[in-house]
Amino acid sequence: MTKIYETMVLLDNDVVRQDWRKAKAIVTDTVAKYGGTVESCRRWDERRLTYPMARKNRATFFLAYHDMSGDKIPGFRRDLELNELVLRYMMLAVEEVPEEERKLAAEEDGAEYEVPAPPEDDAIEIAEEEEVPADVVDLEGIEAPSALADEPAKSDA
Amino acid sequence: MKRRVRTVIGSKNCDDPVIDYKNIEYLEKFLTPQGQILSRRRTGFCTQCQKQLKTAIKRARHVGLLPFVG
Numbered sequence: 001m002t003k004i005y006e007t008m009v010l011l012d013n014d015v016v017r018q019d020w021r022k023a024k025a026i027v028t029d030t031v032a033k034y035g036g037t038v039e040s041c042r043r044w045d046e047r048r049l050t051y052p053m054a055r056k057n058r059a060t061f062f063l064a065y066h067d068m069s070g071d072k073i074p075g076f077r078r079d080l081e082l083n084e085l086v087l088r089y090m091m092l093a094v095e096e097v098p099e100e101e102r103k104l105a106a107e108e109d110g111a112e113y114e115v116p117a118p119p120e121d122d123a124i125e126i127a128e129e130e131e132v133p134a135d136v137v138d139l140e141g142i143e144a145p146s147a148l149a150d151e152p153a154k155s156d157a
Numbered sequence: 158m159k160r161r162v163r164t165v166i167g168s169k170n171c172d173d174p175v176i177d178y179k180n181i182e183y184l185e186k187f188l189t190p191q192g193q194i195l196s197r198r199r200t201g202f203c204t205q206c207q208k209q210l211k212t213a214i215k216r217a218r219h220v221g222l223l224p225f226v227g
Contacts, residue, residue: 050221051221051225088220090216
C-alpha cells in the first residue's frame with residue numbers, strides 16, 4: 001500500500017558547500033531508487049544542532065514529501081542509515097502534502113534560487129591534550145614517612 | 158496559610174497553533190530551562206494536546222532541533 005511520507009533529512013554541510021544539487025540529489029535519488037515519487041523537496045533550514053551529531057555542530061535540513069510503497073520502506077531506511085553524508089533522518093506518514101510546501105519547493109527549483117553558504121563552524125573543535133614530559137615525575141627525592149621508617153621489619157619466623 | 162500561585166503557559170481550549178515538531182519557537186515555551194517537558198498542570202493542555210506536545214518535542218529532539226538536556 002502506498003502512503004505519503006514526510007521525511008526530514010539532516011545533511012552534512014560539507015556536501016552542501018561543494019554542490020547544492022548533489023546534496024539535494026541524495027534525498028531525491030534515494031526516493032526514486034525505491035520507486036517513490038517526490039512530491040516536494042526543499043531546503044527547510046540550515047541551523048546549529050542542539051547536540052553534536054557525527055562530530056558536526058551544524059547541519060542542513062531537507063524536508064521531502066514523497067509517496068512510497070510500504071514494502072520498500074525498510075530498504076529506503078537502510079540506505080539513509082548507511083549513507084555517511086546523512087547525519088540523521090526522520091520519516092513520518094502524513095495525510096497529504098501541504099500546499100505551502102509545494103509552493104516553496106517550486107520556488108526553490110527555479111533557476112534564480114541561490115543557496116546561502118553554510119557558516120564555517122560546523123565541525124567540533126577538539127582540544128589537544130598536552131603531553132606530559134617523562135622527567136616530570138621524579139620519585140627519587142621523596143622521603144619515606146617517618147612512621148614507616150621507624151617500624152621494625154617483620155621477620156618471616 | 159500562603160497559597161502557591163501556579164503559572165499556566167498554554168491555552169485551555171487548545172485552539173492555538175498546530176503542535177508540530179518544526180515549530181520550535183512554540184515548543185520551547187513548554188520546556189524547563191533543563192529541557193524537561195512541562196506537566197499538564199503547567200501547560201494547561203487537555204490530554205490529547207499534551208500527548209501531541211510530548212510527541213512533537215520528542216521528534217524535535219531526535220532531529221537535533223531541541224535539546225535532551227538544558
